[in-house]
Amino acid sequence: MRARDAQRVLEEAIRVSEEEGRDEGHHVSFLRQYVFSTDHKWIGIQYAVTALTFLLLGFSMMLLMRYQLAWPGQPFHPWIAKFLGAANAPGGIMLPEFYNQLGAMHGTVMVFLAIVPLAVGAFGNYVVPLQIGAPDMAFPKLNMMSYWVYLPGGLLMMTGFFMPGGAANSGWTSYPPLSVIATRGQTIWILGMVLLITSSLLGSINFIVTIFQLRAKGLSFMRMPFFVWAQLVTSFLLLLAFPPLEAAAILQLMDRVAGTSFFMPSGLVVSGTPLANAGGGNPLLWQHLFWFLAHPEVYVLILPGMGIISEVIANNTRKPLWGYRSLVGSGIFLGFMSFVVWAHHMFMTGMGTVISAFFQTTTMIISIPSVIILTALLISLWGGSIRFTVPMMFALAFLPMFGIGGLTGLPLGLAASDIHLHDTYYVIGHFHYVVAPGTIFAMFAGIYYWFPKATGRNMNEFWGKVHFWASLIFINGVFFPMFIQGLAGVSRRLYDGGAQYAHAKPVLHTNVFITTSAFLLMASQIPFIINFFYSIRKGKRVQANHWHATTLEWAATTSPPLGHGNFVVMPTVYRGPYEYSVPGHDESDYLPQNVPDDVHTPQPGGGMLAAAAVAQKES
Amino acid sequence: MSSNASEHVSHEHPVDHGHDDHGSVHDGHDNSPEAIKKEIRRYLLVLGALGTLTLVTVGISRLHLPSWEAIALGLAVATIKGSLVAAFFMHLISERKLIFGVLAFTVFFFAMLLWGPWHHHYDAEREWPGHDKTNKPAAAAPANQHGSSH
Amino acid sequence: MDGHALTPHAGDHGDAHAGHHEIEIPYTVHPRPDTGVYNGKLGIWLFLASEVMLFGALFSTLVLLRTSAPSWPHGKEILNVPLATVNTFVLIGSSVTVILAWAYLRLGDLKKGKLFLLLTLLCGFGFLGIKTIEYTTKFSHHQFPSTNNFFATYYVMTGLHGLHVIGGMIVFAYLLLTADKWYGTKRDQFTNRVEVTGLYWHFVDLVWIFLFPILYLL
Numbered sequence: 010m011r012a013r014d015a016q017r018v019l020e021e022a023i024r025v026s027e028e029e030g031r032d033e034g035h036h037v038s039f040l041r042q043y044v045f046s047t048d049h050k051w052i053g054i055q056y057a058v059t060a061l062t063f064l065l066l067g068f069s070m071m072l073l074m075r076y077q078l079a080w081p082g083q084p085f086h087p088w089i090a091k092f093l094g095a096a097n098a099p100g101g102i103m104l105p106e107f108y109n110q111l112g113a114m115h116g117t118v119m120v121f122l123a124i125v126p127l128a129v130g131a132f133g134n135y136v137v138p139l140q141i142g143a144p145d146m147a148f149p150k151l152n153m154m155s156y157w158v159y160l161p162g163g164l165l166m167m168t169g170f171f172m173p174g175g176a177a178n179s180g181w182t183s184y185p186p187l188s189v190i191a192t193r194g195q196t197i198w199i200l201g202m203v204l205l206i207t208s209s210l211l212g213s214i215n216f217i218v219t220i221f222q223l224r225a226k227g228l229s230f231m232r233m234p235f236f237v238w239a240q241l242v243t244s245f246l247l248l249l250a251f252p253p254l255e256a257a258a259i260l261q262l263m264d265r266v267a268g269t270s271f272f273m274p275s276g277l278v279v280s281g282t283p284l285a286n287a288g289g290g291n292p293l294l295w296q297h298l299f300w301f302l303a304h305p306e307v308y309v310l311i312l313p314g315m316g317i318i319s320e321v322i323a324n325n326t327r328k329p330l331w332g333y334r335s336l337v338g339s340g341i342f343l344g345f346m347s348f349v350v351w352a353h354h355m356f357m358t359g360m361g362t363v364i365s366a367f368f369q370t371t372t373m374i375i376s377i378p379s380v381i382i383l384t385a386l387l388i389s390l391w392g393g394s395i396r397f398t399v400p401m402m403f404a405l406a407f408l409p410m411f412g413i414g415g416l417t418g419l420p421l422g423l424a425a426s427d428i429h430l431h432d433t434y435y436v437i438g439h440f441h442y443v444v445a446p447g448t449i450f451a452m453f454a455g456i457y458y459w460f461p462k463a464t465g466r467n468m469n470e471f472w473g474k475v476h477f478w479a480s481l482i483f484i485n486g487v488f489f490p491m492f493i494q495g496l497a498g499v500s501r502r503l504y505d506g507g508a509q510y511a512h513a514k515p516v517l518h519t520n521v522f523i524t525t526s527a528f529l530l531m532a533s534q535i536p537f538i539i540n541f542f543y544s545i546r547k548g549k550r551v552q553a554n555h556w557h558a559t560t561l562e563w564a565a566t567t568s569p570p571l572g573h574g575n576f577v578v579m580p581t582v583y584r585g586p587y588e589y590s591v592p593g594h595d596e597s598d599y600l601p602q603n604v605p606d607d608v609h610t611p612q613p614g615g616g617m618l619a620a621a622a623v624a625q626k627e628s
Numbered sequence: 629m630s631s632n633a634s635e636h637v638s639h640e641h642p643v644d645h646g647h648d649d650h651g652s653v654h655d656g657h658d659n660s661p662e663a664i665k666k667e668i669r670r671y672l673l674v675l676g677a678l679g680t681l682t683l684v685t686v687g688i689s690r691l692h693l694p695s696w697e698a699i700a701l702g703l704a705v706a707t708i709k710g711s712l713v714a715a716f717f718m719h720l721i722s723e724r725k726l727i728f729g730v731l732a733f734t735v736f737f738f739a740m741l742l743w744g745p746w747h748h749h750y751d752a753e754r755e756w757p758g759h760d761k762t763n764k765p766a767a768a769a770p771a772n773q774h775g776s777s778h
Numbered sequence: 779m780d781g782h783a784l785t786p787h788a789g790d791h792g793d794a795h796a797g798h799h800e801i802e803i804p805y806t807v808h809p810r811p812d813t814g815v816y817n818g819k820l821g822i823w824l825f826l827a828s829e830v831m832l833f834g835a836l837f838s839t840l841v842l843l844r845t846s847a848p849s850w851p852h853g854k855e856i857l858n859v860p861l862a863t864v865n866t867f868v869l870i871g872s873s874v875t876v877i878l879a880w881a882y883l884r885l886g887d888l889k890k891g892k893l894f895l896l897l898t899l900l901c902g903f904g905f906l907g908i909k910t911i912e913y914t915t916k917f918s919h920h921q922f923p924s925t926n927n928f929f930a931t932y933y934v935m936t937g938l939h940g941l942h943v944i945g946g947m948i949v950f951a952y953l954l955l956t957a958d959k960w961y962g963t964k965r966d967q968f969t970n971r972v973e974v975t976g977l978y979w980h981f982v983d984l985v986w987i988f989l990f991p992i993l994y995l996l
Contacts, residue, residue, distance in 0.1 A: 144801045147817045214824045221726070222805050222817050249737055252828050256835035256938075263934060268924030271839065274763045287926045289765035294842055297745040298835050348737050352744065359759070361751025574801045664881050671881070675874045682866050682990075689854055689995035702991040709987045717877050717980045724814040727823045734827040738834040745842040753846075764848050765926050 037572065045157070047149035048571040052156050053135030054463070059160060060127035064449075065534075066167075067118035070111045072527060077103045078506035079524035097175065105504040109178035110170065110194065112502055116181025117198065120306065121205050122163045124448055128313035129209075129247070130159065132455050133216060133240045135463065139562035140234050142225025142582065142603070144574035147218040155212040162204030169194035169201075180502065182299060185272035185292050189264045190279055199262045206255045209247050216244040225561065225603075227582035232602070234560045234586040235336050239316030242344035243309050250305035250348065257298035264290070271295075296355050304351040308343060310444055311411075314451030315340075315382055318404045321454050322386055324558045325401035326393025327598050329587035332385035339378035339385075346375040356424040357431045365424050372422035379415050383408065394590075394598075398556075399473030403454035406481050407447060414442030417492065432502075435495025441488045446481070453480075456541070461555040465567040466548030472536045479533035486526030490519040559601045560586050581605075674716045681709045807966045822974045826981045829942075833985055836938065840931045840992070851928050853994045856921075858912055862994045865908045866986065872901030873983040876950075876976040883969045888961050895954050895972070898979070902947040909940055932993055939985055946979050 046052055073093075076085065084090060084101030097107035134152065138145055146152045169176030174192025177183065188195050220241050224233070260271040268286050272295045275288025323330045330336065352360065352368040360368075387408055395401065417439040420426035430436060453476075461467050497516045499507040506520045507513030554563040561580055569575045580603035588600040658664075685705045693701065715721040720728070752759055809816045844850050853859075879894035916922075916929075923933040953972060960968035 145803060147803060147805075148821065149801070149803070210825075210828055214821050214828075217824055218817050218821045221813055221820060222810050222815075223803070245733075248824055248828050249734060249831050252832035253741060253835035253838075256832050256839075259938070260839065260934065263923060263930065267922075269930040269934075270765070270924075270927060271843070271930060274760075275765060276762060287765045287924060289763060289843070289847060289927050291745075291749075291760075291763075291842060291846065293748060294745050294839060297748065298838070301741060301744070301835075345733070349740055352748070355748075358748075359752050359756070360748060361755040363754075364747050364751045572801065659884050661885055664885050668878060668881050671874055671877050675870065678870045679867060682863065682870070685991050685995065686859065686863055689859075689991070695996075699996055702996055703988075706988045706991050710984050713873060713980055713984050713987065717873055717983075718977055726813055726815065726820070730823060730827050731830075734830050738830055741831065741834045742838045742841055745838055746845060749842060749846045760846065761848075763846075 042571060045153055046571065047145075047153045049134045049138050049146045049149065049152060050463075050569060050575075051571050052152050053131050053133075055156050056126050056130030056134060056159070057132075059156075059163070060123050060131055063118050063163060064123040064127065067115050067123055068531060068534075070115040070118065072531060073103065074108060074111050074115065075520075075524040075527045077108060077504070079521045081505045081508055106175065106178065108504045109502070110176040113177045113180050113183075113198075114166070114169070117166065117177065118163075119444075120181065120310065121202070122166065124310050124444065124452075125209070125306075126159060127452055128310065128448065129216075129240065129243060130156070130212060132313060132317065132452075132459075133212075133243075136459065136562055137216065137237055137240050138219060138223070139462075139565055139569075139575055140237050140560050141220060141223060141228055142561045142564075142576065142580040143219060143223035144576070144579075146215050147222055148215050151211050151215050155208045155215065158204050158211070159208040162201050162208060165197060165204060166201035169197040172197060182303070183261065183295075184299075185261060185264065185290075185295050186274070186277055188261060188295075189273060190284075196262065196265055199258045199265070202258050203255060206251045206258075209251055213244040213247040216240055217248065220244075225580050225582055228561075228602075231334070231337070232582055232585050234316075235319040235330065235333065235340070236313075236316035236560075238337050238340050239312040239319075242340050243312045246305040246309050246312075246344055246347060250302045253298045254302035257295055260298075261295065293355070293358055296358065297352070300351040300354045301348075304354065305344075305347040307440070307443070308347040310448050312340065312343070314407070314448040315386075317451045317455040317458070318386060318407050320558075320560065321400045321404040321458050322389050323587040323589065324458075324556050325396045325398055325404070326390055327396070327589045328389070328393045329585070329589060330385065331388040331391070332381075333585070333587070335381050336385050339381040343375065343378040343382075346371060346378070350375050350422075353422050353427075356427045360424075369422060369424055373419075376415065376419065376422070383412060383415070398457075399468070399470055399477060400454040400458035402474065402477045403450045403457070406477070407450045407454070410446035410450065411443060414439060414444075414447050417442065429498075430495060432500055433495035434491040434499045434501055437501050438488050438491030438495060441491070445488060446484045450480075453477075453537070458556065459562075460541075460544065460548075461551050461567070462562060463568055464545055464548065465550060465553075466544055467551045467555060468544040468548055469540050472540045476533060476537040476540070479536075480530060483526045483530035483533055487523050487530060490516075490523050494519055554601075557597070557599050559588055559599050561602055564601060564603045670716060674712050677712055678709055681705055681712075685709075807970060816970060818970055818974045819977075822977050826977065829981060829985075833935075833938070836931070836935050837988075837992075840935070843927050843931060847927065853932075853992075853996060856928070857932070857994050858915070859994050861908050861912055862990055865905050866990050868901050868904045868908070869983045869986050872898045872905070873980050875901060876972075876979050880969065880972045880976050883961070883965075883972055888957065891961075891972070892954060892957050895950055895957070899947055899950045899954065902943055902950070905943055906940065906947075909936065935989055935993065939982070939989060942982050942985070946975065946982055949975050949978075 043051065046055070073085075073089075076083075082102055085093065085098060085103070087101065090098055090101030093101075093103075093107070097104060097110075134146070167176075172193045174194060176194040177188075177191065177198035179188035179191050179195060183195065183198065220233075220237060260269070263269040264271055264273055264286075270286045270288050270290040272292050273284065273286050273288060273290040274292065277284045277286075277288070319330055319336065350368060350371045352364065353372045356365060356368075390405075417435070421430055421436060421439060457468055457473055494507070494513075494516045497513060499510070499513045499516060503509075507517060553567045556563070561582070564580050565575045566577065582602045583605055584600065584602055586602055588602070590598045591600050594600055685702060688701050688705065689698070691698075720731075749760075803817070804810070805817050807816060809819075813820070875894045875897040879891045879898065882894060883891035913933075921929055923930045953968075953975060957968065960971075
């Protein structure tokens with residue numbers, strides 16, 4: 010079978026498939042095709058656009074807060090003051106109540122509306138079926154519903170800002186009794202969470218069933234790309250950890266609207282007036298139920314990112330990942346352990362020594378799989394032919410950044426040191442390092458990496474590198490000083506940034522530095538946003554497997570047509586996911602998963618030519 | 629009606645994936661009429677057991693046992709009933725390892741969830757006895773006035 | 779060349795959308811050999827796992843609040859045990875009817891299958907009816923969720939359970955209404971849907987099997 014013939018066969022197949030698509034295109038209404046699509050690729054794009062918008066929104070909320078922290082009591086620019094309105098910032102000066110709303114909503118938006126929908130809803134949906142060689146997700150209609158419950162949930166959350174009393178303002182953690190007596194926005198928060206949790210539940214079921222049931226022929230579990238493993242573990246976390254928060258949300262809703270006392274202890278007095286409820290409840294119960302989810306949630310935040318980084322590193326070192334089995338085992342162990350560490354968020358709530366010791370132990374243990382994963386990725390660089398593409402730069406930066414984030418978690422996981430650091434800016438620095446230069450950098454890597462897959466064009470490399478360097482510098486400028494502030498004892502969630510405390514004086518000036526970095530960080534995203542939209546239409550056209558990658562998604566056509574499955578020829582898998590620089594295979598430095606062993610063709614079209622050749626042979 | 633299951637089944641599958649006639653285990657269940665009738669008999673037996681155990685549960689509650697024993701016994705009977713439903717109605721007893729595995733982890737995490745908040749309180753009480761003694765509901769609901777307030 | 783000829787499919791070929799080519803998702807109806815399950819069955823078990831955690835949080839709430847409370851009333855002194863016992867039989871009965879429905883559908887007997895589905899639905903109505911009597915009686919005695927934590931947990935746990943009963947009943951109604959249409963053309967898929975809904979329903983029964991003694995008898 011000659012390469013030329015195989016090429017012709019393939020092009021004919023694509024032409025037929027696209028014609029079918031066009032012919033039948035007018036049978037599917039615009040609504041069915043683009044609004045209520047059941048195609049995982051389009052749903053992934055819907056998630057991406059929505060999540061990135063929320064990311065921008067959450068970032069903007071933080072910039073408002075940072076302005077107040079750097080220049081407490083200073084008015085905003087008149088346009089911003091007008092936009093915020095007199096209820097939130099009379100005379101352009103932010104009210105403490107509004108600061109609290111921004112704080113609570115920044116966390117909520119970033120965690121539940123931006124990062125997880127992007128990491129799981131967008132990347133997971135778009136890439137996983139392609140990487141396992143499936144025509145779509147197992148339950149396409151359920152997939153569509155997941156998105157259409159997420160979007161209303163997110164919008165509902167945002168309406169809180171327009172309620173009397175404003176949005177939720179008791180922290181993203183919504184601790185009672187404060188959250189129970191808080192303004193109406195908190196009820197909106199609860200209802201929004203119920204919708205988001207439902208969306209997440211539907212999605213996680215879909216992912217797990219898809220990965221178990223729809224893997225292509227030959228794709229055993231140990232041949233799956235690590236990205237798919239990461240999504241599988243993540244989905245189990247979402248499946249089993251979210252329901253307790255859903256229950257807790259119902260209980261808090263009951264406390265707020267039905268006057269129950271699940272979380273309300275007796276004898277509470279608010280503004281001089283004793284509360285009229287029965288009492289006897291337990292605020293710590295909320296904390297347990299909340300953190301039972303929220304701890305696995307942070308692994309939901311990081312695992313897909315680790316998956317993306319793994320793909321990018323393998324591809325750009327042109328060698329297999331080191332320690333694939335360790336990565337998989339660590340990922341699974343991490344997922345399991347994440348369910349038994351939650352109370353390390355509660356060391357300061359009056360825990361007895363036995364329970365405290367239990368959670369400190371499990372927390373120390375859980376650091377091990379994280380370190381194994383990071384180490385395996387690091388060692389994977391050794392001896393590689395590193396290509397410094399834009400995705401790779403983000404991936405490389407991820408490693409030390411996540412390292413800092415992870416290491417700074419250790420003193421928080423030990424109760425003795427946590428006494429000094431709990432609820433300080435040290436904590437904020439710690440978790441932002443893992444999520445911001447950690448996960449968000451992984452998201453950027455993923456966007457630059459899979460952009461050619463989705464659009465057939467590459468994003469501009471120069472501006473990508475500008476985006477990278479500027480983001481890296483300024484993101485460190487934002488979060489590193491927070492460790493210093495925290496160690497000095499500056500508490501979090503303070504409207505004045507610590508100005509009222511004498512012990513905070515020596516580090517107060519860092520607020521200006523942090524805020525300036527934050528604004529510059531926002532400015533650094535402008536080239537990215539422009540690059541992204543410009544490149545969709547005008548980016549440099551590239552071939553289907555632009556990065557010369559081995560995994561199955563690159564064997565599909567570029568931007569596979571909607572509603573018609575993903576592969577012209579359903580792939581069969583013959584080897585593991587990272588067969589780069591295979592000894593003895595001299596035609597190219599990569600061997601795609603779906604190319605049979607006895608076909609030796611040059612690889613510019615990826616595995617499609619070879620696969621088509623096999624198909625022709627077999628038909 | 630029920631006699632020609634084989635003809636029904638093969639008739640409904642124009643696309644034949646090596647599907648043999650009735651009784652094939654290709655969908656995990658034996659669909660032959662005899663096998664299904666045996667299943668039905670088993671379901672009715674389980675129904676009988678469940679009904680009996682329900683009466684047993686109510687009977688135990690009338691014995692006025694001390695609270696820990698009552699709880700333990702009540703939970704034990706409930707567990708037996710639940711196991712019957714899970715094993716036979718939900719076919720867990722013949723289900724695949726995959727499902728079993730998912731459930732095993734779930735049960736473990738369920739146990740953690742039940743243990744955590746309780747043990748927190750228990751351990752704090754051990755360390756600081758009476759640490760929440762002021763947390764009493766305002767007015768306790770009267771237990772019974774005229775028998776039970778149904 | 780028809781690339782789709784190589785698409786692995788083990789699903790039914792429904793008449794569904796003439797002219798519009800739908801993606802065929804494998805293992806919708808027949809199980810995948812290595813996992814041994816079809817998609818819907820795995821999906822429902824995963825959902826049930828999440829439901830275990832949902833009700834688990836409520837049991838956790840009950841355990842904490844009850845053991846840490848200075849005093850806690852006995853359910854059998856306040857709640858209506860006879861009514862709840864009847865309800866327990868009703869729900870167990872409905873578990874049997876739904877599995878009989880599935881058995882008869884597999885035997886090819888649509889009539890008996892629909893009959894038992896209807897019986898299941900009626901049992902559901904019975905359960906809800908008795909629950910309504912219980913609740914309204916309590917309300918008339920001024921026993922609300924806000925009265926104390928005993929009632930709060932009672933109402934929330936039985937209430938959430940009741941919502942799940944309603945959810946199941948809606949699906950059974952849908953299955954009953956579409957049975958004639960589906961059983962003709964997509965028999966195996968319809969039978970699977972009954973099985974999957976039945977699994978959910980058994981779980982609802984299971985939760986009640988624990989709720990009944992814990993709330994009412996202890």
